[in-house]
Amino acid sequence: MLVALLRSRLAALLLLAAIMALFPLIAPSAFYLRVAALVWIFALAALGLTILMGYAGQVSLGHAGFLGLGAYGVAIGPAHLGLPPLLSLVLAAALAGLIAYLVGRPILRLKGYYLAIATLGFGMILALVFNSESAVTGGPDGMAVARMTVLGWRITGALNWYWVSAGALLVGAWLALNLQASPSGRALRALHDSEVAAAGVGVNVAAKKLSAFVIGAVYAAFAGGLLASLNGLITPEASSFMQSIELVAMVIIGGLGSVFGAVVGAAFLVVLPQALTAFQEYEQAVLGLLIMVFMIFLPDGIVPTIRRWLLERLS
Incomplete structure (x- = not known):
């Protein structure tokens, strides 16, 4: 029974929901709720990267660029176009998906280090645009963001x-888990193992890689808008390079290809710096x-290692 639960997609989702429901009951103050909200938001962005890297095996070092697109979309829509923040978020995610589609078609022909450098260059271009177009983005100082409203409800407070x-993370996790178990998800995992073998059994390699890139961009844009x-x-x-590296680190530390691992990795890199402030400089x-210690002793990531250890003890 326990072995079946450890392998169940529904069990992982229910565990995440239970943690979400219980945490506000034990949180000492609003500060902890805010930090937890940041964990959920960055986990949503990391989920998109999990689909791209963990499922399809494609490396991206510019994923934070899409995070920035969603964030600036939510800011620019109300400020310059008079759009409601929620509509701005949806449009920004759609724009991120469109840009990912247009950019992904040429750069996803590359492999390995060449693909990583190409995505890095794309992310740097977006960061440069956000930093230099002061009239639209506010430049290095940034810009204020209108408060999100949903059906007249203005979202405020931790x-x-x-x-x-x-709620956004739960929906994102549910979609990612369903994708993982679908024929498309199995095709993406086949790409991860071998593009040549996947093509040999009829998988449209270019189309599947592009779809993973677009899905990851939409996830990141939604997370950026919420952030x-x-x-x-x-x-x-x-949208900086370091933000992209942090997202990659979240996916790898939590467990490459693991939906729950993306959440654990996000928690690790969001919560731990708060706990280490006592060390100052x-x-x-x-x-x-x-991070080095975790990578040395848990090379497969936190969640896959713990799951494998439990399965070995229970079997």
Whole structure:
């Protein structure tokens, strides 16, 4: 019974929902709810990268560019176009998907390091645009973001944002888990193992890689829009190279290809820096050391390693 639960997609989703439901009951203050909301938002962005890297086996070092597109879309829509924030979020996600489709067609022909460098260049271009177009984006200082409203309800306060971000992550996780079990998901995993073998059994390699890239971009854009709305401010830092690296680290630390691993990896890299503030100027060094330790002793990621250990003990 326990072995079946460990392998069940529904069990992972229910566990995540239970954690979300229980946390507000034990959170000491609104600060912890806000940090948890950030975990859910970054986990949503990491889920998109999980689909691209973990399912399809394609590396992206510019994923934060799509995060920035969603964030700036939510800011620019109300400020310059007079659009409602929610509509701006939907349009920004659609724009991110369209750009990913147009950019992905040429760059996904590349492989390995060449693909990684191409996506890095794309992310750097977006970051440069956000930083230099001061009249539209506010430049290096960023710009204010209008408060999100849904059917007349203005989302304010840490608790409300906690539930909004938690709900968005649950929907994203449910979609990712269903994709994983679908024929398309199996085709993506075949790409991860061998593009040549996948093509040999009839998988349209180019189309599947492109679809994973577009899905990942939409996930990141939605997460970026939620992040900007939560903070009430967006700066070019959201689309920086270091932000892209952090998203990749979340996916790898949690477990490449694991939906629940994306959540654990996001929690690791969002919560741990808060806990390491006591180290002051050594905070980044300690964080880097801990990441190295995890990669050495848990090379497959936290969630796959724990799941495998439990299955071995129970079988």
